[in-house]
Amino acid sequence: MNDQAQRGNVVMQKTINHLVQLQELTLARAEQEATLSGAQLSQLDKSIQTMMDELPVDIRSTFVRMLKKSPLAIVPIANKNCSACGMSLPVSLIQAVRAAERLVTCPNCGRLLYYTTAAPRRISTASSRRRGEPPKVGIERFSSVDLMIPRLEATDRDGAIAEICHLLEEKGFIDNGELLTEEALKREAIVSTAVDQGLAFPHVRGVEGGGLTLACAISEKGIRFGGPSRSLTRILFFMVIPTAASAFYLKLLSGLTETCRKEDARDKLLACDTAESLWKTLIKITKSTIS
Numbered sequence: 599m600n601d602q603a604q605r606g607n608v609v610m611q612k613t614i615n616h617l618v619q620l621q622e623l624t625l626a627r628a629e630q631e632a633t634l635s636g637a638q639l640s641q642l643d644k645s646i647q648t649m650m651d652e653l654p655v656d657i658r659s660t661f662v663r664m665l666k667k668s669p670l671a672i673v674p675i676a677n678k679n680c681s682a683c684g685m686s687l688p689v690s691l692i693q694a695v696r697a698a699e700r701l702v703t704c705p706n707c708g709r710l711l712y713y714t715t716a717a718p719r720r721i722s723t724a725s726s727r728r729r730g731e732p733p734k735v736g737i738e739r740f741s742s743v744d745l746m747i748p749r750l751e752a753t754d755r756d757g758a759i760a761e762i763c764h765l766l767e768e769k770g771f772i773d774n775g776e777l778l779t780e781e782a783l784k785r786e787a788i789v790s791t792a793v794d795q796g797l798a799f800p801h802v803r804g805v806e807g808g809g810l811t812l813a814c815a816i817s818e819k820g821i822r823f824g825g826p827s828r829s830l831t832r833i834l835f836f837m838v839i840p841t842a843a844s845a846f847y848l849k850l851l852s853g854l855t856e857t858c859r860k861e862d863a864r865d866k867l868l869a870c871d872t873a874e875s876l877w878k879t880l881i882k883i884t885k886s887t888i889s
C-alpha cells in the first residue's frame with residue numbers, strides 16, 4: 599500500500615469512528631425517550647447536530663437516510679457476519695472493512711459495516727431451554743433467577759456495574775466480565791443511564807453470540823449513578839444486547855419503565871431479599887408490560 603492510500607485509510611477510519619460515536623448518541627437519545635426521561639434531550643440534540651455537521655455531505659445524507667429506516671445505520675462485523683442481519687460476508691469485503699479502505703455496506707441489509715477487535719461475547723448455552731420445558735414468555739425469555747442481585751454489595755456506580763458483570767461471567771452468560779464492565783462504563787460516559795424514580799439501565803450493545811440478556815440488581819442504600827437526577831439509584835436493570843436486538847431492546851426498556859413508574863411495583867422489588875423472590879416479583883409485575 600502506498601503512502602497516499604494509507605493516509606486515505608486513516609481518514610476513513612476516523613470517519614467510521616465518528617459515525618459509530620454519532621450513532622451511540624442517537625441511540626442514547628432513543629433510550630431517553632423510551633425511559634420517558636427528557637432531562638438530557640437538548641444536550642444530546644446539540645451534540646448530535648454538531649457531529650452531523652462535521653460529516654462530509656454525501657456520507658451524512660447516506661447515514662441520515664439509513665437511520666430513518668432503523669436505529670442502526672452502522673454495525674460491526676461479528677464472526678464474519680453482518681451483526682444486524684446475520685448475512686455471511688465475503689472475505690474480500692471483510693478485508694476492505696478491516697483496512698478501512700472505503701465505506702462498505704452489507705450486501706443484504708445495506709447497513710454500513712465496521713470492524714472491532716475486542717468485544718465481550720455472550721455464551722449462548724447458559725440459559726437455553728431444556729428439552730420438554732415449556733416455551734418461555736415475557737421477561738423469562740431474557741433473564742433468570744441466576745441474574746438477580748437482591749442486595750448489591752457495591753456502594754458506587756462503577757462497583758455496582760462490575761458486580762453485575764462479574765455475576766454474568768460467573769453464571770456462564772458472558773465470557774469476559776471485565777471487558778463487559780469496561781464497555782458498560784464507556785456507555786455511561788456518553789450520558790448516564792440513570793433516570794428518575796431511582797432507576798438505571800446500564801447496558802452494553804454489540805455483545806454477539808446469544809440473545810438479549812437482562813440482570814436485575816437492588817441497592818438498599820442507593821447509589822449515586824450520575825445523570826441529572828439527584829435521586830439515588832436503587833433499582834438497576836443491566837442489559838447485554840446483541841446488535842440484532844437493538845430495536846427490540848428499546849421496547850424492553852419502555853416496558854420496564856412503564857412497570858417501574860408505579861411506586862407500588864418499585865416497592866415490591868425493593869422489598870425482595872432473596873434472588874428467588876426478586877425473580878418471582880419481576881415476572882409478576884412485568885406480565886402486562888413485557889410480552
Ligand SMILES: [Zn+2]
Pocket residue numbers: 680681682683684685704705706707708709
Ligand atoms: Zn446486513
